[in-house]
Amino acid sequence: MKEKRRHHPPSWAQRFIEWYCKPELAEDLTGDLHECFERNLHTIGALRAKLIYIIDAFKFFRSYTVRKSIFTNLFTNNNMIGSYVKTSGRNTMRHKLFSSINIFGLAICMTVGLLLIAFLLDLRSYDRFNKNGERIYRITNIITSNKEQSGKFATTSLKAGKLIREKVSGIEEVAIMRNNFSGDGRVGDNILPIKGYWAEPSLFRIFTFPMVSGNSETALKDPYSIVLTETAAKKLFGSQPAIGKTIQLDSLAYQVTGIMKDVPFFSHINFEALVSLSTVEQMNKNDQNFAAWTNMWSNSVYLMPSEKADIDAIRSQLSNIAAAENLADENTKIELEMLPLYDIVVGENLRQSEGGPGFSGPHISPVVLWILGGLAFVVILSACFNYTNLSIARAMRRMKEIGLRKAIGAGKGQVRLQFLAESVMISLIALLLSLLLFFVLRPMLINLAPDLQRMVKLDLTPVMIAAFILFAVIVGVLAGFLPAVFFSKINPASAFGNASPVKMFRHLTLRRAMVVIQYTVTLIFITTTAIGYVQYKNILAFDLGFSTTNILNINMLNNKPDAMLKELSEMPEVVATSRSLITTGVGNAWGGNMKYKDSHDSVLVMTNHIDENYLPLHNYKLIAGGNFVARPINAESTSEVIVNEEVLKRFNIAGNNPRNAIGEQIVLNGRKLTIIGVMRDFHYGKVENLIGPVAYTYWTPEDRAIISVKIQSSDMHATLASIESIWKKIDPAHSFVASFYDQEIENAYSEFSAMIKIIGFLSFLAISIASMGLFGMVVYSTETRLKEISIRKVMGAGIGNLIFLLSRGFLVLLSVSALIALPVTYLFFQIMVLPNFPYHTPVQVTELFVGLLAVLLIALLMIGAQTLKAAKSNPIRALKSE
């Protein structure tokens, strides 16, 4: 009995019910809940019983239980709101300087908040157009090669898709999608490059892609059928009906079996056309590797479990399938995971081979969002501090008003409400201003990086506007909270009496702390920008191990490179040319499986196919052996390979001695190759990746080609134009895709430059806000100390003396901030950021102090100008009036 007594329903919840509930209903209602609570205590334990009690307490808040007086109370307060708005308005108008500091500061910061909210809402709307979106999953492959985690891939094998369809129960639909369908669609004389995917009919049952014409059930069934989006159909066929017509793609004819609505902007996959998967299966009938379990680089599999399916059961079935398949190759383990559709865009970073679904599609990791959110929060908080700080500092001027309000009967709660109403009002005014700024900054943000253009629109929607207003109210409450508490505590008697200024400065510590926090934040932002910028420049100037200057990379698309090479070699500006499969050093990758003597020990190596001119053109350093000698005409006849030092280290070839390694044989993708050269290690991936094993084989005409052109010219523009005119002759249908290697590297790190620009912008905001706040404080403190200054001046104090006196306090605050901010930033970079970049340069002292100097200079200018004004003023004026 005693044990039971120990637990009581949460008393606050009980009081809450008694507060809102009609008195005649309250007793039996709380009684009922009590009874249920005691019953639950026995069956499900105290904690959950209490939780249920609390939930029920809120659930009973209904129209028939709630006292009418609660609503009326709200209304009486509403009546007072008119008065609050009026006094707040008058107050705002009377102190124009302080009000504009507040409003501008809040507006600037709120713009950051608005941009972030718009950004988040846009990201959240991704893939929501799918009716069954909640139960769509994509298969993620985790491949482990030789017990090293080789990465999580967004792609999987065809076989995995098929096995899931056959063996896994509880799944309604499976759709396999294969990348890299592209070609030139030809209809009559009309030629248009088309990009899309190979897909199955079930795709239409999983995703909500409505058909305009054609049958979605059969459209992707037969080989050589193609479904076009409306836009693509219009481009190819004009206004004529496209359905049933044929499109000539390269040498094959495809029949248009369906026209679908354009893919919505907020979709993680985007395409112009879908071609039946059976087409590509027919094409690769004889390729055994095509449907192999380990060929997981270019397919994505989407699942839709049935409505009430047990997801865990499906997961375990998936791992059973994987376990059975993994028996075949003991060096490569592949695990299958399910990634919910809504976590694709905002979610974990997954690796993808070039051109995969969503490869070019939008993706952002939640960490980035948290960081951005955190930064925006800090800046907004800083503006709120300004408001709080200036409001409390000016408390004296409003003492009498509060005193009067209290004397005629205003309660604490009402005074609090008044000040909250005032700050919310100001933040709503600021919202209008920041909405203007939002429209100005929006295009700038979107154009910050090409990825952003593809990712967000930031168009205003009703939800967005509601979120903005809610945000403004929250900011208002945040800013007005401390002043509200402070003012509500004022004692009317002391407000009318001789309020001692000493008492008013009680909150000095709080205000000082706020200034210190503001400046600390500002300094952290600015030094971060400085350090980040220097690091970014270092990355761009980083020695990748090969040369990239004045090299133009031309993507040949589907054209054979020979004609282009011939024309190029006749140009006097062209120093050298070479062919390769992909461009390295910018994040692209082409993988292969390498084995040495031990046939069980295989490792994923990065490869590229290059011709004999590639290494000299890019200044690769060969430390042993030589360039390619044989000129194989297809991949089968390739016999030579050039590897980097890491390969020797990984397999311990010839005792890690490059000279002796020449002539050794390795197996790459099942083909025996002889090492004919060893390159010094270089950066195949981006700078943040560790250097791994790399093997280059000879470029054969069946590969796609990227032509690298080394140019020596005094007029790059003209040269580029003449190269483009050559391209026009060779391929009039496609536009010229070429860029300088250095530019490509810069683009590869565009996320860093975007990040630096964003932080730079935030630090600009932070410094303006902190400066405005400081300015307000300085103006206020010199104003209140005008008499003191005048007396000191009369007594013979010099201007220098006075400036020192007035600015000393602020200088101390600034130095405290500097002492906190600089070490924090330094440690942040050394411990958190730079370890992710194995090849970074250490942080320099100059970068740390540049920001500090800038901030100090601005602060000193402001303090100096104000104090100088006060020190120079005629003491008679201040002293004669009392």
Next chain:
Amino acid sequence: MKGTNLGEFEELVLLTIAALLNEAYSVAICDELSNHTGRSVKLGVVHAVLNRLEEKGLVKSELGEATKARGGKRKRFYEVTMLGKTALLNAKSLRDQLWARIPSPAWKKM
């Protein structure tokens, strides 16, 4: 007129009150309904329905004696009014009439 018709759940609650006689208070009604219908009946829903029935005048209620068990809170006991009884009987006779109209041979074939 709104209020003369009984909803399905209202009818069940009303019947339960009649069946429980002197023990008809919210938690008991809730338990009884859960036991008989086999679905989980939420206390909040029962409360709302009781309140509505009282507004319609189909039931009346009064507070009982205070007991220790409920944190010293009194129970509110419900009782079916004449109007409530009429409503129940009307509902029943309506159903009976409809049942009677089903021709039995046709019914058995289904």
